[in-house]
Amino acid sequence: MRRLISLVAATTALLVFAGPTLGCAGLIGPNGAVNLLRTTTFAGYHDGVEHYVTSFAFAGGEGEFGSLVPLPDVPTKVERGGDWTLQRLNIETEPQLFLAADAARVGAAEAQVLLEVRIDALDITILRGGGAEVGAWATEHGFRLPPDAPEVLDFYANRSPIFLAAVFDADAAAERGQAVGDGTPVHLTIPTDDPWVPLRILALGKTEADIVEADVYLLTDHRPGLLPAPGSAFGPNGLELAHSGKANDLLLDDLRSDAGMEWIPDSAWLTKVRVNGSAADITFDLAIDPEGGAPSLADAGFLPYGPTPAPWATPRAWALLAFALALPLLAAWFAASVIRGRESPPLAGA
Amino acid sequence: MISHRIPAAIALLLGAAVVAGCGASPAPQRVEILIHYSHFSPAEVTVPHGVPVTFVLVNEDAIAHEWLIGDAAFHERHRTGTEPAHGERPDEVSVSALSSAQTTLTFDEPGDVVFICHFPGHEAYGMVGVLHVT
Secondary structure: OHHHHHHOOOEOOOOOOOOOOOOOOOOOOOOOOOOOOOEEEEEEEEOOEEEEEEEEEOOOOOOEEEEEEEEOOOOOEEEEOOOOHHHHHHHHHOOOHHHHOOOOEOOOOOOEEEEEEEEOOEEEEEEEOOHHHHHHHHHHOOOOOOOOHHHHHHHHHOOOOEEEEEEEEHHHHHHOOOOOOOEEEEEEEEEOOOOEEOOHHHHOOOOOOOEEEEEEEEEEOOOOEEEOOOEOOOOOOOEEEEEEEEOOHHHHHHHHOOOOOOOOOOOOEEEEEEEEEEOOOOOOOEEEEOOOOOOOHHHHOOOOOOOOOOHHHOHHHHHHHHHHHHHHHHHHHHHHHHHHHHHOOOOOOO | OHHHHHHHHHHHHHHHHHHHHHOOOOOOEEEEEEEEOOEEEOOEEEEOOOOEEEEEEEEOOOOOEEEEEEOHHHHHHHHOOOOOOOOOOOOEEEEOOOEEEEEEEEOOOOEEEEEEOOOOOHHHHOOEEEEEEO
């Protein structure tokens, strides 16, 4: 199992940054372009509480790596995640991975530190603050934020001013014997009414053409409503519904037996959303309605909460909607024409 | 008494005019450039040549930026440069996060010059502006 864990790199990503800030170009430090692989996260929602599990992978190198993860609300607990939750979910939906596995101030208040936790080689800080405050905190703590960070941090802070900052001490990881690709799972317990999974942050620091890849597992009491809705294949939004079905008892028992996962209910719906899109396209988050209703625009970060119109607000969607509305009218008009034709008197001389 | 005052006043006025004419220097200009979401605003600025221009750079971002202005060779040098910070030269300005900085430059010749932030990835992200010197 340990071998499997190291192979199935359940990695997180939310980039970033290390080392001192340097002027001039071409100075991205050895850790500047963080080699984060596929991101895997799990968001379970039960009894009004989101359980968010993700893994911070050791990608090699030296020094410190940093990551910022926006959160929908204030976590009440941050702890080491279980040993196999992400891997078990992966096996459930993609058994073939056994074979395919690869590894003078303008003015801003200070971010408020809500919680600090050390997990293995990770220093985790939960922050409350606006984009500028959190950005300033990150900069002061050695994070080298990419140029899109101010806009992206505001995008999140305007909806939920809660962030997780993780500093990964690569030297400490190496001393602990962590190999490249090994992850440190982190489990956050977040009471919230508005569960969502941050996706846009995955594109932070990437160029527009860079590809964002992630696997998102959701466990909810019912089949959830998702926004944007993933298609059966990758669509323009870069999302694919890779799995959707009632979770079987064996899976639930396995998950429940992992550390900190005793909250897993007796019955649940398992959804897997695969993300594979260009950074330019991933400008939203994945909003979830655990009861199957319609998630809010705000939780997904669509206009006016973000730069992108909701899927149904694009010109193409409006055209399709107009066509759909016009179709019954056309049919009615055609039917009426046929009826009138039948009722009309025969032509003179017929 | 009055007859004495009028010639004196005229002389004073004439003298002032001569002094002003001899030392005529164009009034210095002030241009404020906002840095927001890693973009310059305005990204296009027009100033006259031969006039000192004070550029006030206001960085609203929580990350540091720089404002380097010059010709193509100047920028090529900075794209591969190694200076961690600027400030010694008026055409190379570092602006810390959430702060402002200013510099004064005089452009002798008309033409276009480009200003760029050469922090890694910032130019590609669009942190580029043009100064038209008329």
